[in-house]
Amino acid sequence: MDDRVVKPSVDREVEEEFDHHVEMMVRDLVDNGWDEDEARAEAGRRVGNVERWKADTRAEGRRRDGDANRRLWWDELRQDLRYGVRQIRRAPTFAAVVILTLGIAIGANTAVFSVVDAVLLQPLPVTEPDRLSMIWTRYLPISGFDIEKFALSGPEALDIADETRTLEAMALFTTGTLTFTGDGAAPERVNVGFASATYSETMGVPPAQGRWFDASEDIADGPEVVVLSHGLWMNRFGGDPETIGQVVLMNGTSTEVIGIMPVGFDLPSDARAWQPLRITRESQGGRGGHGIAAVGRLAPGMSQDDLDAELAVFRDRWAAEYEHNVGHYAWSQGLYDEIVAGAPERLRLLVAAVALVLLVACANVANLLLTRAERRRTEVAVRRTLGAGRSRITRQLATESMVLAALSAVLGTGLAWAGLEALIRIDPTALPRLDEVRLDGTVMGFVVGVTGVTTLLFGIVPAYIAGKRASGTLASAESRSSGGRRRTSLRRLLVGSEVAVSLVVVVLAALVVRSFGALVGTDPRMDPSDVLTFALSLPSATYPEREDLVGGYEEVLDALGSLPGVESVAATTNLPFTGTGQWDFQLDDRPPRQEGEVAWNAGISHISGDYFATLGIPILEGRTFGSEDREDGPLVVIVSESMARRYWPGESVIGRRMGYEMAEDSVPWMTVVGLVPDPVTGSLDREPYPHVYVPHAQGGISTYFLPSTMQIALRTTVEPESVVPSVRSRIADFDADLPLYAVSTMTDVMAASYAGPRVTTNLLGAFGVIALVLAAVGIYGVISYSVAGRTREIGVRVALGAERREITRLVLGEGIRPVAVGVAVGLALAWFATRLVEAMLYQVEPTDPATFVTVPLLLMAVGFAASLLPARRATRIAPTEALREE
Amino acid sequence: MGRSEKKLLHGTLDTLVLKTLSHGERHGYAIARWIEQETDEAILVEEGSLYPALYRLEKKDLLQSRWGVSELDRRAKFYALTDRGRQALDESTAEWLRFSDAVRSILAPGS
Numbered sequence: 001m002d003d004r005v006v007k008p009s010v011d012r013e014v015e016e017e018f019d020h021h022v023e024m025m026v027r028d029l030v031d032n033g034w035d036e037d038e039a040r041a042e043a044g045r046r047v048g049n050v051e052r053w054k055a056d057t058r059a060e061g062r063r064r065d066g067d068a069n070r071r072l073w074w075d076e077l078r079q080d081l082r083y084g085v086r087q088i089r090r091a092p093t094f095a096a097v098v099i100l101t102l103g104i105a106i107g108a109n110t111a112v113f114s115v116v117d118a119v120l121l122q123p124l125p126v127t128e129p130d131r132l133s134m135i136w137t138r139y140l141p142i143s144g145f146d147i148e149k150f151a152l153s154g155p156e157a158l159d160i161a162d163e164t165r166t167l168e169a170m171a172l173f174t175t176g177t178l179t180f181t182g183d184g185a186a187p188e189r190v191n192v193g194f195a196s197a198t199y200s201e202t203m204g205v206p207p208a209q210g211r212w213f214d215a216s217e218d219i220a221d222g223p224e225v226v227v228l229s230h231g232l233w234m235n236r237f238g239g240d241p242e243t244i245g246q247v248v249l250m251n252g253t254s255t256e257v258i259g260i261m262p263v264g265f266d267l268p269s270d271a272r273a274w275q276p277l278r279i280t281r282e283s284q285g286g287r288g289g290h291g292i293a294a295v296g297r298l299a300p301g302m303s304q305d306d307l308d309a310e311l312a313v314f315r316d317r318w319a320a321e322y323e324h325n326v327g328h329y330a331w332s333q334g335l336y337d338e339i340v341a342g343a344p345e346r347l348r349l350l351v352a353a354v355a356l357v358l359l360v361a362c363a364n365v366a367n368l369l370l371t372r373a374e375r376r377r378t379e380v381a382v383r384r385t386l387g388a389g390r391s392r393i394t395r396q397l398a399t400e401s402m403v404l405a406a407l408s409a410v411l412g413t414g415l416a417w418a419g420l421e422a423l424i425r426i427d428p429t430a431l432p433r434l435d436e437v438r439l440d441g442t443v444m445g446f447v448v449g450v451t452g453v454t455t456l457l458f459g460i461v462p463a464y465i466a467g468k469r470a471s472g473t474l475a476s477a478e479s480r481s482s483g484g485r486r487r488t489s490l491r492r493l494l495v496g497s498e499v500a501v502s503l504v505v506v507v508l509a510a511l512v513v514r515s516f517g518a519l520v521g522t523d524p525r526m527d528p529s530d531v532l533t534f535a536l537s538l539p540s541a542t543y544p545e546r547e548d549l550v551g552g553y554e555e556v557l558d559a560l561g562s563l564p565g566v567e568s569v570a571a572t573t574n575l576p577f578t579g580t581g582q583w584d585f586q587l588d589d590r591p592p593r594q595e596g597e598v599a600w601n602a603g604i605s606h607i608s609g610d611y612f613a614t615l616g617i618p619i620l621e622g623r624t625f626g627s628e629d630r631e632d633g634p635l636v637v638i639v640s641e642s643m644a645r646r647y648w649p650g651e652s653v654i655g656r657r658m659g660y661e662m663a664e665d666s667v668p669w670m671t672v673v674g675l676v677p678d679p680v681t682g683s684l685d686r687e688p689y690p691h692v693y694v695p696h697a698q699g700g701i702s703t704y705f706l707p708s709t710m711q712i713a714l715r716t717t718v719e720p721e722s723v724v725p726s727v728r729s730r731i732a733d734f735d736a737d738l739p740l741y742a743v744s745t746m747t748d749v750m751a752a753s754y755a756g757p758r759v760t761t762n763l764l765g766a767f768g769v770i771a772l773v774l775a776a777v778g779i780y781g782v783i784s785y786s787v788a789g790r791t792r793e794i795g796v797r798v799a800l801g802a803e804r805r806e807i808t809r810l811v812l813g814e815g816i817r818p819v820a821v822g823v824a825v826g827l828a829l830a831w832f833a834t835r836l837v838e839a840m841l842y843q844v845e846p847t848d849p850a851t852f853v854t855v856p857l858l859l860m861a862v863g864f865a866a867s868l869l870p871a872r873r874a875t876r877i878a879p880t881e882a883l884r885e886e
Numbered sequence: 887m888g889r890s891e892k893k894l895l896h897g898t899l900d901t902l903v904l905k906t907l908s909h910g911e912r913h914g915y916a917i918a919r920w921i922e923q924e925t926d927e928a929i930l931v932e933e934g935s936l937y938p939a940l941y942r943l944e945k946k947d948l949l950q951s952r953w954g955v956s957e958l959d960r961r962a963k964f965y966a967l968t969d970r971g972r973q974a975l976d977e978s979t980a981e982w983l984r985f986s987d988a989v990r991s992i993l994a995p996g997s
Binding site for chain 1: 937
C-alpha cells in the first residue's frame, strides 16, 4: 500500500506507465480474439520504437520535476519571507535594535568604502597611469637639510629629461594662479599648470579640440598661448566651438587659446588652464633653484625599479660634479601613490576601524538572535513536530536573518549617503579626490557583498545551531533547564570577543582624538581671532615697475585701513599655517659656510603694513618695520626665535647682519632690527623653523625678487566676515579688474591646516562611540537573558534568605566576567593595533598610558552599567513568581 | 490511410487530451483509446507523442496525476484536469473553432 503513496522516480514512473499501456493494448487485442502471444507481438509492433518514446518522456518528466522543485523552493521562500516579516512585526523592538545596529555598521562601512573607491580604486584621468612616475629630489642631512621629498631644480630636471632611457616621454611642470580676463566676464583667478611641450603626450591625454603647445612655443619670448580645461571652456565660453583662436588676458597679457582638454582632465592640482613652462638651464636660481615637478612615462618593458636605477646613476654623477648635489639627489614615485599620498594611511586606519565595528555589530546581533532563538525553542519544536525538516527550519531562520539584513542594508545605504553628503559639504578638500566620491554601482555591489557576509556571520550560524537543536522534541523544549550551559558559554564568548574588538577600536579612536587635541591645542604663536584674509595679485601688465607694485599695495592697504570696523591692515607673501619656501643665506659675522657644514637657511616672508599687530604676533625685541624701511633706506630684516637660538644663542640679535648671495660674492647685507616668535608654517605639528621677514618695499633689492601676489590681512573690531562687502567695493574702486580670492577668516585658515586629521578624528571618534554603545547593548542583552533564565534559581535563593546585595553581586559578577576577559584580550590586541596609527600621532605615544588605563576602565564601567539594570531586576524577583515561571 | 498521414496538427493533441480529461480522470492508454474511438480512428494517437505531452502538460500545471489501480488490477497513473487546465481547454477550444470556421469559409463558402 505504501508504495502507492510514495512518488517513484521519473525512470520508474515512465517504465511503469509504458508497461501498463502495453498490457492494456494486449488485453484489448485478446478481447478481440487474438492469441495471447500474437497479441503481445502486435502490441510491440504498434508501439514501435519504444525506447525512443521512453527517452522523450523521461526528458519531459525531468523538466516537469525540475519545475516543480523550483516552484516548491519559491513557494517555501515566499512562505519564509512572509513568516519572517510576521516574526519581525511581532517583535518590533528586537527588529529595531538589530536593524539599527547593522544599519549603522553597514552605513559606516559603505561610506568608508565609497571614499576608498573614489580615492584609491577609480582610475586617474590619464592613459595607463601605472606607467607614470613623478620625479622628486631628496636631501640627506649631510646636505644641510633633511627633506624626504622636494621639487627638482631646472638644470636637474633637464639633465634627466635630456638623457633618460627608461622613460619614453618626460614633462616638467609647475603650478600657479593667474587672473583670467578679456572675455568680457568678471575677472577670475584660475589654477594654471605651466608645463613643457611634452606634457600632453606624457600624460597620454591629447586635447579634445585644437592642439597642445609645441616646442616652438615652449621657449623664452615664444608666442603667448593657453590650453583651457573643459570646465573653464564651459564656464567662460559656454562651450562655444569658435573659442579656439580667441585672445584672452592671462594676468593682463594677451594670450591665444589654442586647445581645450577633455572632460575630467585637471592635472596638476585642479588645473583649469595650461601654459608653456619655458624653462632653460639659465632660468632663475640655477641648480639650487628648486621648484620644478617632473612626470615621466615608463618606456615599454621598463619598471619603476629601472627608473630608480637610472636615477641612481645621475645621483653619483651629480655628486661628483656639483657641490649642490652632495647628499641631494633625484628619486621617483609612481603617480598613483603620488596623488593619494598621505591618504592611504588614514584610509587604511578608517577601513580597519570600521570593519571592526561591523564585527562588533555582527557579534551583537548574533547574540540577540541566539537569545531570541532560545525564547522560540517551543515554537521551533512545535513546527518540527508538525513535520518541518531540520534544514527547512534552518533555512527559515536564515531567511528571517536575511530579511533583517536587507532592511539594515537599506538603512545603511541611506545613512552612508547622508553621511557622505555631510562630509563633502563640510570639507571637500579633507581627502584627495573626495569630490569624486559617490554611491555608484561598485559601491552598491559592496553593500550587497558586505550585507551577505554580515548575514552569514550573524544569521546563518545561529540559524544552524537552532536548526540542529530543533532535533529535540517538544517535551524537552518545554523544560528550560536542559542544555543551557553550552549556549550560555557561546554567548559569553561572543560578548567577550565583542568587548575585545570594541576596546581595540576605542583605543585607536582615543589615541587619534588625543593626538588631534594636542595638535589643536598647540600654541599658534599668533592671534587668529578677528582677522580677515584674502589674496590679491597686481598684474605686471598694469603695474610694470617696482614702484607701481610697491606703491599699489601701499595704496590698497591705505584704502582698506580707513574702512569702518577695520583696526589694522597688512600684506604678506605667506600667511601663517600655509607653506613657505626656504632660502640659504650668509652671515657677515662668520666666514662663508664650508662644505659639509649644516646649511644656513630660513623661511622668508615679504611683508607690508602693520603685519605683526594685525596678526597678533608680539615683538620680542627691537622694532617692527616702519615707513623709513623703503627702497632707498637701509636694508632691514626681522628674524624669528629659532633663527636667534640657532645662530646667536644667548645673545641679542639686534644689529646682526645677514643676506642672500644675489650674485657671485655680492651679498646685500640686511641688519636685524627685531625679534618675533617662529610662525607656524604648514601645520601646527611642524617643528618651529627659522624664519625671516623683510619689508615688501625692499623685495628684489635685499632678496631675489619682488613678489606681485600678496595675502592681505585685516584685523577687525567687528565680525571679520561682515566687512567683506565693503572690502570688495573698495578694491573694485581701486581697480575693477582685480579679483579678490581665497577670502577667509584667519581662524578658518588655521582650521584648514588640520582639515584632513579632523575628518579622520571625527570619523574614528564616531566609530569608537558606536563600538562602545554596541558593546553595552551586547552585555545588557546577555545578562538580561541570563537573569531571565535563572529566575527560578534566584527565586529559590531569595526564599532561602539571600540578601539583595548578594543577588546583585551574583548577577554583576556574571556580567563582568566576560567583560574582564574581553578587556584583557582587547588590551593585548590593541597593543599591536596601535602600530596602525603610530605615524599619525602627534605628541601622543602609541602606548599612551592614559589611554591604555582609561579605555579598559571605561569598558569595565560600561559592562558594569549594562549589568546593573538586569541585576536590579533580579533582586525584585519574588519567590512565588519564580516558582510559577516553570 | 497510414499512421503518418493522421499525424496531428501541432498543439492539437494537447487540446484533445484536455478535452478527454474534461469527462473525468483517465490513465494514458484510456486517453489514447478515447480519442481514437471518438474520431472513428481518424486520429490515431502515438505513444511517442502522447506520454511526453502528458508530462509536458503536468509541467505546465494543466494536468495533475495520481497513482491508482486500473481495470487490470495494476498500479497505473491517472490524469485529471487542474483548474488552469480547464481554463486552457476553454481557451483553445474557442481558438480552434475560430480557426476551423475560417478555414471552412475559404474551402466551402456558403456551406
